[in-house]
Amino acid sequence: MATEQIAAPLPRIAPVPEIVAHDVRPEQRGWISWLTTTDHKRIGIMYLVASFGFFIVGGIEALLIRLQLAQADNTLLSPQVFNALFTMHGSTMVFLFMMPLAAGLGNYLIPLMIGARDMAFPRLNALSFWLFIAGGTVFYGSLLFSPPECGWTCYAPMSETAFSPTNGVDAWIFLIHLTGIGSAIGAINFIVTVANMRAPGMGWGRLPLFVWTMLTIAVLLAISLPVVATGVTLLLTDRHFGTHFYDPSNGGSPILFQHLFWFFGHPEVYILVLPAFGIISEVLPVFARKPIFGYKAIAASTLAIAFIGSLVWAHHMFATPSPYFVLMFFMLGSYLVAVPTGVKIFNWVFTLWRGSIEFRVPLLFAAGFLVSFLNGGITGIFVATFPVDWQLHDTYFVVAHFHYVLVGGALMGFFAGIYYWFPKFTGRMLSEGLGKISFWLMLVGIWVTFLIQHSAGLSGMPRRIYEYPDINNLELYNLISTIGSFILALGILVTIVNIMRSLRAGTVAGPDPWKANTLEWFTQSPPPVNNFDVIPRVRSVEPMKDIRREIERQSREREPVGVGARADA
Numbered sequence: 001m002a003t004e005q006i007a008a009p010l011p012r013i014a015p016v017p018e019i020v021a022h023d024v025r026p027e028q029r030g031w032i033s034w035l036t037t038t039d040h041k042r043i044g045i046m047y048l049v050a051s052f053g054f055f056i057v058g059g060i061e062a063l064l065i066r067l068q069l070a071q072a073d074n075t076l077l078s079p080q081v082f083n084a085l086f087t088m089h090g091s092t093m094v095f096l097f098m099m100p101l102a103a104g105l106g107n108y109l110i111p112l113m114i115g116a117r118d119m120a121f122p123r124l125n126a127l128s129f130w131l132f133i134a135g136g137t138v139f140y141g142s143l144l145f146s147p148p149e150c151g152w153t154c155y156a157p158m159s160e161t162a163f164s165p166t167n168g169v170d171a172w173i174f175l176i177h178l179t180g181i182g183s184a185i186g187a188i189n190f191i192v193t194v195a196n197m198r199a200p201g202m203g204w205g206r207l208p209l210f211v212w213t214m215l216t217i218a219v220l221l222a223i224s225l226p227v228v229a230t231g232v233t234l235l236l237t238d239r240h241f242g243t244h245f246y247d248p249s250n251g252g253s254p255i256l257f258q259h260l261f262w263f264f265g266h267p268e269v270y271i272l273v274l275p276a277f278g279i280i281s282e283v284l285p286v287f288a289r290k291p292i293f294g295y296k297a298i299a300a301s302t303l304a305i306a307f308i309g310s311l312v313w314a315h316h317m318f319a320t321p322s323p324y325f326v327l328m329f330f331m332l333g334s335y336l337v338a339v340p341t342g343v344k345i346f347n348w349v350f351t352l353w354r355g356s357i358e359f360r361v362p363l364l365f366a367a368g369f370l371v372s373f374l375n376g377g378i379t380g381i382f383v384a385t386f387p388v389d390w391q392l393h394d395t396y397f398v399v400a401h402f403h404y405v406l407v408g409g410a411l412m413g414f415f416a417g418i419y420y421w422f423p424k425f426t427g428r429m430l431s432e433g434l435g436k437i438s439f440w441l442m443l444v445g446i447w448v449t450f451l452i453q454h455s456a457g458l459s460g461m462p463r464r465i466y467e468y469p470d471i472n473n474l475e476l477y478n479l480i481s482t483i484g485s486f487i488l489a490l491g492i493l494v495t496i497v498n499i500m501r502s503l504r505a506g507t508v509a510g511p512d513p514w515k516a517n518t519l520e521w522f523t524q525s526p527p528p529v530n531n532f533d534v535i536p537r538v539r540s541v542e543p544m545k546d547i548r549r550e551i552e553r554q555s556r557e558r559e560p561v562g563v564g565a566r567a568d569a
């Protein structure tokens, strides 16, 4: 696509008089301005950069785990280092990579997509970012004394001082507290911004689907974070102030910790994957050149997933002593989540059906998401069936399942978003060639790494063990999985190179390179400090398409009589 065609400025549209820019703040320069910024776009960028930094750290931890497991009876790492690695990896990927990545995308895009000039509480917004950084600093500070070894769930009594005397667990508790408070503040900011700052005409039935998913996870965060914060605070008082909440020898109950953790933990997996769902709902209609199929059904299914998803937490505890009716309730509830999820998958497929598909990189990652997430969803039904889960609980089958959902699903979805919105963030396009190489390496890497892990789990390999005997082909399965993880890492590296190169030398993007549907494409790339010169009135779920049509109509009106179609009128 020729540069001049993409970069052409959008002709002015009759502004909505009451919303014309009055106070255009100058763009601040220098690193101090980034430290003190309250601009949602800058805070968004800082979230994206910092969370990607943690992603690289979490990825290296995963590769070290895979190297240790590449061979039976391996002695590359000590048991303590191995335990610390999977604890750091799991906690990093969840609390320091994927949650802040979604917060970064939400921060940058929500005000632009709803036609606002910033978030409702800019200073609180900055605070939530720095709390995330503080949480990550305290957590990785534990490497200076002794990192936690209790897994990303840090179950009691394993995490009580009797079994974990060093302060690693306390660093994990403060990770949850600090990033948790940051996320809770961010959630309130998203809810108030979306409720109060939408462009004229943007009713709830015209809210972009990505914004619906971000709003939904904000509500899930507001409901579930206080519960896990309570759970880890009780652990802190058990560890340092002589209480016995989780100590069975003093009337406490370790099962209580699991309930408090997973009441947050299961909604947490939706907090991680729903933003990716929202990205897919934005990307598919643009590259299929068709409106999304069933806008209302997709928006409603997001809310249904969040509601039902808040009532199934104990499917993580099928191996604990529970009465049958409790097991049945949580099994059937888990099955039920598949219905609204299925609605989304069908509607995405019908959006593509008979579309004029453009195989650009964002669409490829969206397609990779669809096939991989589907696989993760199907094995989710297996482990949601408690008699089956009694066999598979804490085996590599479970590790395979949640990585299909989080890496094959959420991560692929986020990469679709990065390739889709990079032009808006930077004013430059990412290279399609490098993008396609990265996509195929990542897709092949994911399937080689995690598919064979199902077989390792079915052959009896537990998770969280640093060595295993070479029986039941376990060494072959693990070697294949390790090779896959390096292919995946290479694919991710290609995207990082693509980003670095395109920041300097990428094709200039212009305001609306994809001919997309939502309002963020109505302003320059990157947007000015105040986001919009004018905020247009929204007339449908595809305001940008309406604006382009309006522009075409106006330019046709301006054409001198006798030119083109009019001649024969």
Ligand code: HEM
Binding pocket: 059, 062, 063, 065, 066, 086, 087, 089, 090, 091, 093, 094, 098, 150, 151, 152, 153, 272, 399, 403, 406, 407, 411, 449, 462, 463, 464, 465, 485, 488
């Ligand atoms: C990018 C490629 C990734 C690879 C190769 C990878 C690999 C691994 C491995 C080998 C384990 C240890 C399993 C065990 O032996 O018990 C693990 C655990 C885990 N991973 Fe990943 N992972 C990746 C990405 C992610 C992402 C993106 C997330 C989440 C957002 C994630 C979340 C977790 C969690 C929660 C655990 C459990 C940790 C624990 O047992 O406490 N991983 N991963």
Ligand SMILES: [Cu+2]
Binding pocket: 265, 266, 269, 312, 313, 315, 316
């Ligand atoms: Cu769950």
